[in-house]
Amino acid sequence: xxxxxxxxxxxxxxxxxxxxxxxxxxxxxxxxxxxxxxxxxxxxxxxxxxxxxxxxxxxxxxxxxxxxxxxxxxxxxxxxxxxxxxxxxxxxxxxxxxxxxxxxxxxxxxxxxxxxxxxxxxxxxxxxxxxxxxxxxxxxxxxxxxxxxxxxxxxxxxxxxxxxxxxxxxxxxxxxxxxxxxxxxxxxxxxxxxxxxxxxxxxxxxxxxxxxxxxxxxxxxxxxxxxxxxxxxxxxxxxxxxxxxxxxxxxxxxxxxxxxxxxxxxxxxxxxxxxxxxxxxxxxxxxxxxxxxxxxxxxxxxxxxxxxxxxxxxxxxxxxxxxxxxxxxxxxxxxxxxxxxxxxx
Amino acid sequence: xxxxxxxxxxxxxxxxxxxxxxxxxxxxxxxxxxxxxxxxxxxxxxxxxxxxxxxxxxxxxxxxxxxxxxxxxxxxxxxxxxxxxxxxxxxxxxxxxxxxxxxxxxxxxxxxxxxxxxxxxxxxxxxxxxxxxxxxxxxxxxxxxxxxxxxxxxxxxxxxxxxxxxxxxxxxxxxxxxxxxxxxxxxxxxxxxxxxxxxxxxxxxxxxxxxxxxxxxxxxxxxxxxxxxxxxxxxxxxxxxxxxxxxxxxxxxxxxxxxxxxxxxxxxxxxxxxxxxxxxxxxxxxxxxxxxxxxxxxxxxxxxxxxxxxxxxxxxxxxxxxxxxxxxxxxxxxxxxxxxxxxxxxxxxxxxxxxxxxxxxxxxxxxxxxxxxxxxxxxxxxxxxxxxxxxxxxxxxxxxxxxxxxxxxxxxxxxxxxxxxxxx
Amino acid sequence: xxxxxxxxxxxxxxxxxxxxxxxxxxxxxxxxxxxxxxxxxxxxxxxxxxxxxxx
Numbered sequence: 001x002x003x004x005x006x007x008x009x010x011x012x013x014x015x016x017x018x019x020x021x022x023x024x025x026x027x028x029x030x031x032x033x034x035x036x037x038x039x040x041x042x043x044x045x046x047x048x049x050x051x052x053x054x055x056x057x058x059x060x061x062x063x064x065x066x067x068x069x070x071x072x073x074x075x076x077x078x079x080x081x082x083x084x085x086x087x088x089x090x091x092x093x094x095x096x097x098x099x100x101x102x103x104x105x106x107x108x109x110x111x112x113x114x115x116x117x118x119x120x121x122x123x124x125x126x127x128x129x130x131x132x133x134x135x136x137x138x139x140x141x142x143x144x145x146x147x148x149x150x151x152x153x154x155x156x157x158x159x160x161x162x163x164x165x166x167x168x169x170x171x172x173x174x175x176x177x178x179x180x181x182x183x184x185x186x187x188x189x190x191x192x193x194x195x196x197x198x199x200x201x202x203x204x205x206x207x208x209x210x211x212x213x214x215x216x217x218x219x220x221x222x223x224x225x226x227x228x229x230x231x232x233x234x235x236x237x238x239x240x241x242x243x244x245x246x247x248x249x250x251x252x253x254x255x256x257x258x259x260x261x262x263x264x265x266x267x268x269x270x271x272x273x274x275x276x277x278x279x280x281x282x283x284x285x286x287x288x289x290x291x292x293x294x295x296x297x298x299x300x301x302x303x304x305x306x307x308x309x310x311x312x313x314x315x316x317x318x319x320x321x322x323x324x325x326x327x328x329x330x331x332x333x334x335x336x337x338x339x340x341x342x343x344x345x
Numbered sequence: 346x347x348x349x350x351x352x353x354x355x356x357x358x359x360x361x362x363x364x365x366x367x368x369x370x371x372x373x374x375x376x377x378x379x380x381x382x383x384x385x386x387x388x389x390x391x392x393x394x395x396x397x398x399x400x401x402x403x404x405x406x407x408x409x410x411x412x413x414x415x416x417x418x419x420x421x422x423x424x425x426x427x428x429x430x431x432x433x434x435x436x437x438x439x440x441x442x443x444x445x446x447x448x449x450x451x452x453x454x455x456x457x458x459x460x461x462x463x464x465x466x467x468x469x470x471x472x473x474x475x476x477x478x479x480x481x482x483x484x485x486x487x488x489x490x491x492x493x494x495x496x497x498x499x500x501x502x503x504x505x506x507x508x509x510x511x512x513x514x515x516x517x518x519x520x521x522x523x524x525x526x527x528x529x530x531x532x533x534x535x536x537x538x539x540x541x542x543x544x545x546x547x548x549x550x551x552x553x554x555x556x557x558x559x560x561x562x563x564x565x566x567x568x569x570x571x572x573x574x575x576x577x578x579x580x581x582x583x584x585x586x587x588x589x590x591x592x593x594x595x596x597x598x599x600x601x602x603x604x605x606x607x608x609x610x611x612x613x614x615x616x617x618x619x620x621x622x623x624x625x626x627x628x629x630x631x632x633x634x635x636x637x638x639x640x641x642x643x644x645x646x647x648x649x650x651x652x653x654x655x656x657x658x659x660x661x662x663x664x665x666x667x668x669x670x671x672x673x674x675x676x677x678x679x680x681x682x683x684x685x686x687x688x689x690x691x692x693x694x695x696x697x698x699x700x701x702x703x704x705x706x707x708x709x710x711x712x713x714x715x716x717x718x719x720x721x722x723x724x725x726x727x728x729x730x731x732x733x734x735x736x737x738x739x740x741x742x743x744x745x746x747x748x749x750x751x752x753x754x755x756x757x758x759x760x761x762x763x764x765x766x767x768x769x
Numbered sequence: 770x771x772x773x774x775x776x777x778x779x780x781x782x783x784x785x786x787x788x789x790x791x792x793x794x795x796x797x798x799x800x801x802x803x804x805x806x807x808x809x810x811x812x813x814x815x816x817x818x819x820x821x822x823x824x
Contacts, residue, residue, distance in 0.1 A: 056794060060793065163767065171698075171768060171769065173698040173699060173768070174698065174769055175693055175701055175718070175766050177716035177717065177718070177767070178764070178765055179765075180765050182763070183606045183761055183762065184606065184688050184760045185606025185607040185761065186610050188660075188686045188713050188760060189614060189658060193543075193614075195656070195685075204712055204765055205689065205691075205714040205768070207705035218823050221822070221823060226819075232796070274793050276794075278794045278795040279798075284798065285811075286798070288811050291811045291812045295812075295816075295819070300819065341815065341818050343790065344772070344773035344779070345773075345794070
């Protein structure tokens, strides 16, 4: 059986974040984790081609990368497409998921990837494909590759796939029916007794959470008080509030009073998810202070608030970000802010 | 209140000169049964068909399925409020022909949400495997009523005829020693001080529709204006309840009131000394928000304050709106410190978890989901199709695509379903 | 309102007003052009963002 494997710049051996802009490249045979992956197929499968692409390039040129990859997969006459594992790498996960779904839809061969549940690529794609739960620990690479191989073999053989817990994939949020031994009446009594006794029980269904955000009304810009917020992790040199670069639980408020232009020397970046060099050179590339001052001077906006808010959005679970967002909103309301521009990497 | 069920297993049904039970062989007299059915003036003619497990047979649309049972002389009455005065059901001895069923057909498809075929009885093949009814010996009753009569009157005739037959058949067992007996009695609450007090709250009707004229549901009353009420488990089991005529009820038959899966399971745990099965509440799903607030509070208050339940199990009757009453009642109970588990059908036509439930209360987190949107079959032609007219017979002959929602015994909201939703 | 290069995520979690930023590493910048052109680009993105808030 023939496999095509997709890796990002790091796992593909090109290097770190500085290579995240690399366009899609092709290698013959397996690279890095692909070599381990082959072992777990017990000699039945071979990686014919490895596709390597920089994380930024993949996200910024998703459609083109997909088209190129599909072509390579066709040429390789692949029976299986594997991407990652991506762990918590968000851009990698988004690209891997999008590629797998395109392969399934356009080439009708099995596709599999792996990433952590909090990876944004997971929520975007889990409904459409099997994503192995890799967790966030890259040290478990071998274990994750083994599970990917096991699940991929089932997919290739057309075997039925068991529950997420058993097979090790992220729940797809889909429902199917199954006949079971116990009647619904028996299951009800079983379940309520466990609940009453405080024992763990498995509910057969759970409600889902994404509440829609009501649209705030439009504003009059010329009189508006505007504030800048970023989740790109821009903090004053020394990171006084010790905002974590990943899964940040804190956010900071930083003065830009009388400042016309952010200077790289005054700031650093606490965010592991992107190459910081460009923002270090000129932080206005992330927090557009200079332009906002112009607009303020010209009267386009009423007033730019004298502080900006910053945190890191990297690998940040909803439980953190929902809370921080709410807290920031409270702060903004207290200050009488009319509008916020949130800049995100 | 003590109910004793005397079980007489039946393994075959045959036609003969007179009604008799010999061993496990039940013989019925078509002449006698015809006379009983024709007591209903609106029924002009009737046919009887016997179906056994594994027969290549399909029958429908089914009006109701009833287990043959007869109250011993001196016990509470048979089907009180329907066949006689509404005296309390649930005490004394009831003779039960286990393994048998009286299955009444409709003469037209019910339309509404069960479509052209209504509920189908399937005696063999994959759908049969999911339904308890395929394991029973059926006496199928095919009615022919006068034309141009109101639907309510026609269905009332079906109901009365069917219940009378079901009683008559079980009377064959009166003089015969039962294979075994079982006593249903939960009056020993004081001896169960340390055990969890469990209650059942079951919807018996949904005001998504008004009841038909003279429709029986609870002791012969149609539940119009009804408020939730205490109803002893024995009453549920012994003839106080029949399902509504309306087909869009998501699966409810008299058979599974008589053999109520939730009540029987609670009694089993009670008899095993695990719980104190403290009682049951019968409730209805409401037509509007105002009623819902009132009814759900009544139901919750009865369970909490009259029954002093520690935990409760809830089922619904009907479609989506009852979902809301169900979950709201459960939510109220949880706020009162009563743990709940609820049974729902899968609302997700798109197979997505985010569409499955019509409520989102964190405290209502113990959910049995009997699925149904993912299960369908292509039914082959069968040797015998039993229907009241040739049009229906042709429709049901097969091959025919059918959803699990339409197979009687697979779709069931009384707790009989062995289907469950699996999230993947 | 949000300026970001990763639109799908923002849409998924329900952001109502979105402007597509110019890449991940410099969402309101561009390292490949002159400083003057870059500032023009930045201004354009911010103006788009402000315009969105007037709807």
